[in-house]
Amino acid sequence: MGDFIIEGGRALRGSLQVQGAKNSVLPILAATILHNGTSTLHNCPRLRDVDASMRILRHLGCRAEWEGDALVVDAASLTRCDVPDHLMREMRSSVIFLGAVLSRCGRSELSMPGGCELGPRPIDLHLSSLRQLGAVIREGGGRLHCEAPEMRGRELTLSLPSVGATENAILAACGCEGTTVIFNAAREPEIADLQTFLCAMGHKVQGAGSSTITVEGRSPTHDVEHTVIPDRIVAATYLAAVAGSGGEVELRGVDYRQLSTVTAALHEAGCQIHSTGNAIWLRSTGDLRAIRPVRTAPYPGFPTDAQAVLMAALLRSKGATVFVENIFENRYRHVDELCRMGADIRVEGRVAVVCGVERLRGAAVEATDLRGGAAMVVAALSAEGESRISAVHHIQRGYADILGDLRQLGARAREE
Ligand code: UD1
Numbered sequence: 001m002g003d004f005i006i007e008g009g010r011a012l013r014g015s016l017q018v019q020g021a022k023n024s025v026l027p028i029l030a031a032t033i034l035h036n037g038t039s040t041l042h043n044c045p046r047l048r049d050v051d052a053s054m055r056i057l058r059h060l061g062c063r064a065e066w067e068g069d070a071l072v073v074d075a076a077s078l079t080r081c082d083v084p085d086h087l088m089r090e091m092r093s094s095v096i097f098l099g100a101v102l103s104r105c106g107r108s109e110l111s112m113p114g115g116c117e118l119g120p121r122p123i124d125l126h127l128s129s130l131r132q133l134g135a136v137i138r139e140g141g142g143r144l145h146c147e148a149p150e151m152r153g154r155e156l157t158l159s160l161p162s163v164g165a166t167e168n169a170i171l172a173a174c175g176c177e178g179t180t181v182i183f184n185a186a187r188e189p190e191i192a193d194l195q196t197f198l199c200a201m202g203h204k205v206q207g208a209g210s211s212t213i214t215v216e217g218r219s220p221t222h223d224v225e226h227t228v229i230p231d232r233i234v235a236a237t238y239l240a241a242v243a244g245s246g247g248e249v250e251l252r253g254v255d256y257r258q259l260s261t262v263t264a265a266l267h268e269a270g271c272q273i274h275s276t277g278n279a280i281w282l283r284s285t286g287d288l289r290a291i292r293p294v295r296t297a298p299y300p301g302f303p304t305d306a307q308a309v310l311m312a313a314l315l316r317s318k319g320a321t322v323f324v325e326n327i328f329e330n331r332y333r334h335v336d337e338l339c340r341m342g343a344d345i346r347v348e349g350r351v352a353v354v355c356g357v358e359r360l361r362g363a364a365v366e367a368t369d370l371r372g373g374a375a376m377v378v379a380a381l382s383a384e385g386e387s388r389i390s391a392v393h394h395i396q397r398g399y400a401d402i403l404g405d406l407r408q409l410g411a412r413a414r415e416e
Contacts, residue, residue, distance in 0.1 A: 003390045007412035008383035011247035014409045018235045019045040019400045020228035024193040026093045027167040029053040030100040032073040035221040042227040044071040045400040052090040081105040099168035103175030108146045125165035153178035161186040161298045173215035174203045182213040188299040189258045197226045232258040236306040237374045243271050244313035244382040246286025252279045261302040290319030308334045308375035315343045317356040334372030337365040362387040367394040
């Protein structure tokens, strides 16, 4: 795999269609096994994490293939209920297969998803939800052995609105006898997309998007076609890129309501922004000002996944902006790399203070994680000279063609 070479200092102009959402498609791919037949997914991005999910599905005995632009999964031939360690390690969100496999097979065996670049990411809420629904889970030798001969719906309360735990609970509840009500559920739009998919398949799920979700289990299912929602974090990345570099962009296929905290921040920084139906238009001179503190929070708060790219857009702004990262402990790994480009950022625990600098210089940097890597792309676009970004496999986990998209906006960017 090559490095990304980006020549900065050019304004970005043009119009782009935004890819389907990674965080929608991964739980939906796990959910395909809740039907003994075919699911056809449209607007599914071609990502490394999608490939990893397809490998898990194939290991389970399903057929998972691209047919033109659609991803088709046939889960009628599912024969296994385990996910081996090497497949679990490829992608942390593989833990979402736990609830889905339990739902379909009444048992499952997975390894613990490893720690990851964002600090410890426990799965205690996933496990306690599944246990409350009747699963008996033994942990040993890095493996999770789950048996659930009888799963019954009941009321569950999550102690915090975890996205993955909410999704796992929904998937498991689809296989339960009776009704499950999930309180303090996460409200992310991707959970609403999972609900749309499951309902189209025949399951009875309602309330996603609010903090109370109700699932009536064991509904009859049928073949389903579904179009994945657009990726709000990819949209936020491109808006941040144009904000930082200057220029004018129209992003098509985006639900502006899902991006309101990001567009509000960019507007406060001095960008002009309009939304028309399902498109967002942004114009920036590239001369931004610092903004009020940005505090990440569960949806509908400011997304933790957009923290790094907004920070990258503000590196040359006038004044100082405070970021408070409330979701993950270790989500400032991009900071040291951005400083190599001349940024002035200080981190103390969950708080980072960005003092705007006059100019950024192109540099050799390493993508530290998915969104941190995207932040380096955003910073490189507004830096003087050339940047080389290595370890871009992190970026390719979540962006189908970030360089192609940016070239469409006039950026000088290539893989070497
Ligand atoms: C999902 C997204 C990720 C996003 C995150 C927060 C996917 C595939 N990934 O990740 O891009 O950054 O939501 O919006 O959708 N926690 C526990 N115990 C648990 C589960 C979570 O303590 O059992 C904590 C986590 O450590 C973290 C917080 O809850 O501090 C939020 O995590 P969660 O919402 O679960 O994130 P993910 O589903 O892993």
